[in-house]
Amino acid sequence: MPVGKFDYDLETFFPLFSKYIYALCNNHASLIYTTQSVLKDFEADGVVYLELRTTPRAIPSADITKDDYVRAILECIKSFNASSTMKTNLILSIDRRNDIDTAMHVVDLAIAYHTQGVVGVDLCGDPAVGDVSIFKPAFTKASQHGLKITLHFAECPQSSTQKELWTLLSFNPDRLGHVIHVPDDVKQDITKRELGLELCLSCNVHAKMITGSFGDHHFGWWKEKAGCAIALSTDDVGVFGSSLSNEYALVAEHFGLDRKKIYKLARAPIEIIFGGEEEKQRLRGIMWE
Numbered sequence: 001m002p003v004g005k006f007d008y009d010l011e012t013f014f015p016l017f018s019k020y021i022y023a024l025c026n027n028h029a030s031l032i033y034t035t036q037s038v039l040k041d042f043e044a045d046g047v048v049y050l051e052l053r054t055t056p057r058a059i060p061s062a063d064i065t066k067d068d069y070v071r072a073i074l075e076c077i078k079s080f081n082a083s084s085t086m087k088t089n090l091i092l093s094i095d096r097r098n099d100i101d102t103a104m105h106v107v108d109l110a111i112a113y114h115t116q117g118v119v120g121v122d123l124c125g126d127p128a129v130g131d132v133s134i135f136k137p138a139f140t141k142a143s144q145h146g147l148k149i150t151l152h153f154a155e156c157p158q159s160s161t162q163k164e165l166w167t168l169l170s171f172n173p174d175r176l177g178h179v180i181h182v183p184d185d186v187k188q189d190i191t192k193r194e195l196g197l198e199l200c201l202s203c204n205v206h207a208k209m210i211t212g213s214f215g216d217h218h219f220g221w222w223k224e225k226a227g228c229a230i231a232l233s234t235d236d237v238g239v240f241g242s243s244l245s246n247e248y249a250l251v252a253e254h255f256g257l258d259r260k261k262i263y264k265l266a267r268a269p270i271e272i273i274f275g276g277e278e279e280k281q282r283l284r285g286i287m288w289e
């Protein structure tokens, strides 16, 4: 990737993975290398709790099944967790291109590895593709097994029809990602349910998913809504060149938040992590007030 090129949009972003990144990250050694590299970067950035997400991927050329893929990443996380103050958990993603059998397989993997660091299931992928209603049984099963749910939500106009948004809300998500093109009635429902919001400023600005720049981001609207905790998120550091601490610096600069307000913002998502009560307690103890 050319140095300083951060202008991938929703048309060029997804092929970047399917054409190039997956071809480069295509064996056990490269899976471990990339996972360790991501963990080291977040730790060096001062992160104390991380939820990583990935779509289970079989790599037949290296004899890697989806199960092997998930296990390799979990082993990497486990050994990193053992020697770091940053604790990491994993979320497994269903890609919107998937059929229901593939989605069920993701949920089955999440259930199988629930006690080993998988904390939730996500819906991701090209928002211009797929009929999300087919995934309801998969998310229902995930919930029944105590897994948390987060969904990429209202990323582009095509994926923000009333039908799609209410269908996604019927999956009973715990958190929503992006929440860009959200009509008022849906906003009201999100606020009423006090859903956690994963907002990704650099991604949305660089990929031109919003009109305008950082100061125009819908973070400004949601930050006023008591109840919806905001977890600033990176989507993703490699593609858009912005670490998590830079995302906090951006909101401080563009929304006039002083140190106290930034501490408060960074503490709020403790309540919406998928990592359980004990981890919440640890974080309440170490995050600045």
Ligand SMILES: CNc1ncnc2c1ncn2[C@@H]1O[C@H](COP(=O)(O)O)[C@@H](O)[C@H]1O
Binding pocket: 013, 014, 017, 018, 053, 054, 055, 093, 095, 124, 125, 126, 127, 152, 155, 203, 235, 236
């Ligand atoms: C604009 N933001 C986004 N919207 C939707 N899906 C996204 C995304 N950012 C990442 N992904 C999903 O993550 C995959 C790459 O990592 P994994 O193979 O899962 O580890 C992408 O192919 C896409 O499906």
